[in-house]
Amino acid sequence: MTAETAYHGDMGRQFALQATDSVYNAHTDRPAMLRLAGDVSGLHVLDVGCGAGHYAAELLRLGAVRVVGVEGSETLLQAARERLGDRVVLRRHDLEEPLDFLEDQSFDLAVMALVYHHIDARGQLLAELRRVLRPGGKLLVSTTHPTGDWAYFGGSYFAEERVRLPFGDGFALSYVRMTLETFLGELLGAGFALEELTEPRAEPESRPLDPRRYDKTQRQPHFLAVRLRRP
């Protein structure tokens, strides 16, 4: 169980802190994804790459009855345990491997926030999410925006390669930069139907937290988020 791209040790601790109240995670990605989720009351939810449990906490607050979080970093799982206690089932797992500990059609909703681009075995992961979702269930996916990646890394927009983005105090996020065509093509090719796509900007009230990053989200796309339906 390696989960090489998971945020281990100090990198995980830094992410857990920043995800609590950062312009990007707490005030751009999370509100957009939770809006896409709609009414979650009574739902059984799988949180794929649950990090420090920020999504799981919100999903429970909004009425989800069962949340299972899967995550490759023990550091982040510990942070999630501290945040959530025994209100969710948390499991350490490398998302490059099948979700064979989860039953077929046992979830109404799967939330995969800012995780998909880290994974190489994306076709297998999508097939597994399709298997564990009930027919009519929803899949939410957010990722780095292809245009934002192009603006940052340069070169050809069509370059599809693993990149390293500096993160925190001396760390780097390793992920696959891909085009919009590839991202959507993979999701649709796995048999999901696209319901909505959004390019979120930070919530206005978050500007005082970090005016430079806030202003950047208003002129340059940073994330992309979609809601899909499992037929």
Ligand SMILES: C[S@@+](CC[C@H](N)C(=O)[O-])C[C@H]1O[C@@H](n2cnc3c(N)ncnc32)[C@H](O)[C@@H]1O
């Ligand atoms: C940007 S964080 C998002 C966390 C959480 N979804 C959130 O939005 O707060 C990416 C997460 O994916 C996890 N991750 C990356 N690669 C993984 C892998 N191969 N297996 C399991 N988890 C992985 C990281 O440890 C981290 O928690």
